[in-house]
Amino acid sequence: MNEERHDAETGAEHDAVAEFFAAARGQVRDERATDLDWQRILSGSRRSSRRRNRLAMLSSAAVAIIAIFAVFLWQQNGIGGGVQRGEAIVGATDKAQSGEPTSSPSSVSPQQQPTSVPDSFRTWSVSYAGQSVLYALGSQACGGDTCPVLLKSGTNGRSWAAVHKFTGTDVSAATGNAVPQIQPQRALSQTRFATPSTGYVFGGDLWVTRDSGASFTKMSHPGTTVLDVEINQGQAVLLSADNCGQGECNGPIHVTRFDPAKGSISDSGVEMTPSSPIRAGNVVVQNGQAFVQLTAVDGAKPVAPLRLDGSKLTAMSGPSDCGGTALQSVTPATNNSTQVQLFALCKPTNSGTSHTSYTIVSSDDAGKSWKSVSSGALTLPRLGQVWLAAADAKHLVASAGGPREIAGVPAPNGDGSLMFSTNGQGFGPATTPKGAKVPATGFDWTASAGGGIFYAVPRATATPGFWTTTDYGKTWTLVDPRHQGN
Numbered sequence: 337m338n339e340e341r342h343d344a345e346t347g348a349e350h351d352a353v354a355e356f357f358a359a360a361r362g363q364v365r366d367e368r369a370t371d372l373d374w375q376r377i378l379s380g381s382r383r384s385s386r387r388r389n390r391l392a393m394l395s396s397a398a399v400a401i402i403a404i405f406a407v408f409l410w411q412q413n414g415i416g417g418g419v420q421r422g423e424a425i426v427g428a429t430d431k432a433q434s435g436e437p438t439s440s441p442s443s444v445s446p447q448q449q450p451t452s453v454p455d456s457f458r459t460w461s462v463s464y465a466g467q468s469v470l471y472a473l474g475s476q477a478c479g480g481d482t483c484p485v486l487l488k489s490g491t492n493g494r495s496w497a498a499v500h501k502f503t504g505t506d507v508s509a510a511t512g513n514a515v516p517q518i519q520p521q522r523a524l525s526q527t528r529f530a531t532p533s534t535g536y537v538f539g540g541d542l543w544v545t546r547d548s549g550a551s552f553t554k555m556s557h558p559g560t561t562v563l564d565v566e567i568n569q570g571q572a573v574l575l576s577a578d579n580c581g582q583g584e585c586n587g588p589i590h591v592t593r594f595d596p597a598k599g600s601i602s603d604s605g606v607e608m609t610p611s612s613p614i615r616a617g618n619v620v621v622q623n624g625q626a627f628v629q630l631t632a633v634d635g636a637k638p639v640a641p642l643r644l645d646g647s648k649l650t651a652m653s654g655p656s657d658c659g660g661t662a663l664q665s666v667t668p669a670t671n672n673s674t675q676v677q678l679f680a681l682c683k684p685t686n687s688g689t690s691h692t693s694y695t696i697v698s699s700d701d702a703g704k705s706w707k708s709v710s711s712g713a714l715t716l717p718r719l720g721q722v723w724l725a726a727a728d729a730k731h732l733v734a735s736a737g738g739p740r741e742i743a744g745v746p747a748p749n750g751d752g753s754l755m756f757s758t759n760g761q762g763f764g765p766a767t768t769p770k771g772a773k774v775p776a777t778g779f780d781w782t783a784s785a786g787g788g789i790f791y792a793v794p795r796a797t798a799t800p801g802f803w804t805t806t807d808y809g810k811t812w813t814l815v816d817p818r819h820q821g822n
Contacts, residue, residue: 453497460510460525465530465531466531466532469490472496473525478503483501507523517740521541538565558576620666625676627641634743640652654706668726669729670726675701723736727788731756772814777796789804
């Protein structure tokens, strides 16, 4: 360093430009200053000082006005693009066109280390990933707010660890007693895993992990709002929609098949516009077949379930025993690996002041034809959305609940909101796990994981865990990830 500096200075000794300015300075002659000259200099200095003071005062006043205006805007709109708690998130200025993928992935939630399950954890969604690996997405206290957090169990739910906490999401519609299934675009409220290492969390957004939940990447997808993701035997289907807000969608829906092993969802899928606005949408995937169940807003005409036939969606209708009513709560028999056997409910009939009975129907040809299984054997309290899950033709589980819109007089409590059958005909209430109570608002989601395993998840309850059975519904256990040996 010293040697380089010395060479530079030596080279400058004969610099022609330096010699020119040196000669010019030599021509300057000092002139004697008089008293008049000094008075002029002092007077000019005072005028410059006063101008600087006036400019400083004006600048300070402008800064104060801008600050006051900024505080006013913050009080009115908040920080973060004007998004308010409870307000539906809308797309960016360059909103994706109907049927076109959203913008390319632009967000990554970096790798996090596992921690113990927070005491504030509440279960929102459960997914079995295979090889005794179970994931649960839920909430935890995050300062004065709520953050989605993903838990992992490698022991079929006997022990748990928190593997990823999400920040910057929209939880304005994810908590409380009125949780709509259709969430704002930045929301995360559900999880589905294809393998123990690859899975998704979604609400309005869609994020993927390929390292067992340690890190996540936001994914591009058709439509603007994700409604559901389902995976079966490595085959995945995404249900998304456009023009959604405040828990409803009145634009086209998109049904898109994708490969979880690939890093993107490039196919635009099949698009259609429902005949009525919808407040929920679910996908069923079994043995290569996909089905879509849409729930119309209360007061609107019910929407028939749809079967994905290649590049088109075909409406399915029930047998004459349904009395012309639409099929609902379509579900596959998870233990049938040779054909697509479906079960569904229809013909809801008032049973007392606050209960509804249903006709159960089944199909052995992927919903092309249906037959009646029982009529009036299943009765559920009127608590919201109804779920049906099936292991096979004899073992069924049904539930009611979820903080959804309710038509008619609601049930006073959750008694009988989880029912099971071991012969496909008669139903009885599930036995309450030791130390637990039946949730007053019922169960938000019920599903069969294969074998004799069923899951039932209550959201609007003080109980932080979920219910599970391994013997087709005879015995139920409360799984509380906070106290399962984590």
